Amino acid sequence: MQLDDLILISVDDHVVEPPSLGDFFRDNLPAKYKDRAPKVVRRDDGTDAWAIEGQEISTFGLNAVQGRPPESWGADPANFDQVRPGTYDIHERVRDMNVNGVLASVNFPSWPGLGGQFFVQSKDMDFAAAIVRTYNDWHIHEWCGAYPGRFIPLGLSGFALGPEWMAEEIRRLASMGCFAVSCHPEAYRFGAADYHGDEWDVAWQAAEETGAVMVFHFGGMPNFMPRSPFSVIPHVMPFQTAIFASELLWSPIFRKFPKIKFALAEGGVGWIGYFLEKADFVYDHHRAWTHEDFGDKLPSQVFREHVQGCFIDDLTGFQLRERTGIDMLAWECDYPHSDSTWPTAPEVLWKSIEQAALSDPEIHKVTWENAARWYNFDPFEHRSREECTVGALRAQATDVDTTPREYGSTDHGRIMDTRNAAIFMERNSTATHGRNA
């Protein structure tokens, strides 16, 4: 097998919502809410933001830097003219996927928050529900629908609208062929119950019955030191993910819903082998008094049955694949975030594939088969398998210019000293509670 023969499904990329989403809201929200439709505003300082219910939310910065030279990633692009069009334009996005050899992609939201938390902070729950549904419709029909077979649609759970509402939305999404639902790892911070009780059972049941995957994307910055430099943030994302994964494992969910599927986005996979070893140690060592009970299985087995992790480039994860379980590893591109390896993702990945000596069947599992199975997605429905490879897609993209260029930035836009990114994440927004968490 050669690099050009790879088939790539990315389970974690991001859409920077285009201004046309504002038109979609205006045209598709119930009539009584048309005046309150969220829209893009350009502010006096030249920055763009989404205006919703009196809040202004900005979502550029490190979330949209691919296409710029790395030297200027800290320059904080702040409007639609300062970012590569592939970040927000669906046609350019597909061209950027082609040039990177990526067949299909899961796209997380930007300004709604990774778990959709900004949509559900309204006190007007009926309005919030309309916004979430309309956003999901736009995502499925307009964004993903423009290029059949190129996207795995991802709906927002609207978690703060309550488990019953969420269950209904999970079923509605599934009826439209959407089998991925973005939840929030810290729903309890938004006034909801945590995941250790039975409050969410109705939602988990809907997910289990429809085959929907509950997806949790990380990006929070809890408990960092006051002066942590930027590098700490991407460095510890896997370990924050591990802590959440532990909460899931010891919650009643997996034992109560034997077929439910979860996915952890952005967290890497090199930690999972040790995570599973430690889980079994804790179970063996403490169960006599904690009365934890996984029946005839070990916690590690139960975790493998229910969770899929993903990685950008992860040699340790490859090397520990036997311990971890290769069926739970799925590749991600993370375009257009700063951690992305675009436009040389295949080359970066191939190096680790060779170093870890993955077999052809193993390569297929981690690059597309695991993702396709988990998300109930047939990559060859709309084109032949031969048309889906890195080589075939790149052959269509010979006119795509990937040369890094300066797209400009607003004057006030440079990240100070690369200090704690919370400063930068929150500066351009008036919605600060839970921002990026």
Add this chain to the structure above:
Amino acid sequence: MQLDDLILISVDDHVVEPPSLGDFFRDNLPAKYKDRAPKVVRRDDGTDAWAIEGQEISTFGLNAVQGRPPESWGADPANFDQVRPGTYDIHERVRDMNVNGVLASVNFPSWPGLGGQFFVQSKDMDFAAAIVRTYNDWHIHEWCGAYPGRFIPLGLSGFALGPEWMAEEIRRLASMGCFAVSCHPEAYRFGAADYHGDEWDVAWQAAEETGAVMVFHFGGMPNFMPRSPFSVIPHVMPFQTAIFASELLWSPIFRKFPKIKFALAEGGVGWIGYFLEKADFVYDHHRAWTHEDFGDKLPSQVFREHVQGCFIDDLTGFQLRERTGIDMLAWECDYPHSDSTWPTAPEVLWKSIEQAALSDPEIHKVTWENAARWYNFDPFEHRSREECTVGALRAQATDVDTTPREYGSTDHGRIMDTRNAAIFMERNSTATHGRNA
């Protein structure tokens, strides 16, 4: 090499301070403070606590369960009659070490807090300083001094008394042959500066010059879900440790003090291989704009030069030893905490040694050589090498009864539902701020 040939130095065990420490305070504090000497009090409900400055601090529970059957670990021992004497009596402790084949041990404090944080919350800094110094004297001369060659002494840093004071104490400890100093990973939570500035340089300089190891022991419960079950706590300790390790790596400390030594206690080591891979990815991927600079080295190399991790049983850590660097791995026993593998620690360890096929030189490194080198400790100063092995020590301990037994518990003592241990940790204490953190 056979199991009986192992030489074991444990870099993480715990002393439950005996009531006689109260006498030592009374006899050795400056005259003006004698009336304020901390002491053990038995309360009306039958529980024991340390009384200091109007606070009462209890330190039993899961911190002192070895010797009980696991079924009763949740029964929450609450006074000195309800715990195995080896937890607090130095002569019984050495017998418990012998029967477990452990030659030498680093002992962390119990009621002062793992980082000594409860000693330094007094508003009377002169009094707090006297308490820390007197405790350190007791630990070195009375506790460790009773059995030369069986303990690696560990001093408290008194971090909240300020970097100048801490520097002076580090030098005083070194002059007494103590080259391990317990610091707090979250000093900034106690009003001190975090570790990203130059405020602590004078203390780091004292550590570098004396060869003292700055030791950070984990045990906090930050940001757990409100209803997290107990098992989450030991399961995620390694990942909390990894997050702190990242803060250290990207702080200026290692680059500014090229010979300084740190140690991370209780955190396991199976995560370190991936941690280092990710550190190098972040450096390579973001340094163009973050301007991080590790000179002619990679972050992974710098980390290996400065940090030692430790493990109870860690097959993943063994299997990733080449990636991680075997020189940074050191064994721990964790007696008498609930995670300890006492009294069959050699057997548990041996199984992983065989499974990972460690060579004899590798075995010596992880069981004693790395610890001895890091802490400037000569294990054979007081006895021949032949007298130091598991087999030789156990031969002296044939009369030690390790049969688990019920030591009794107070009525109110059962941990409720094994819910978040914070409830249990804090229930018997009036000192709650930062307890166990």
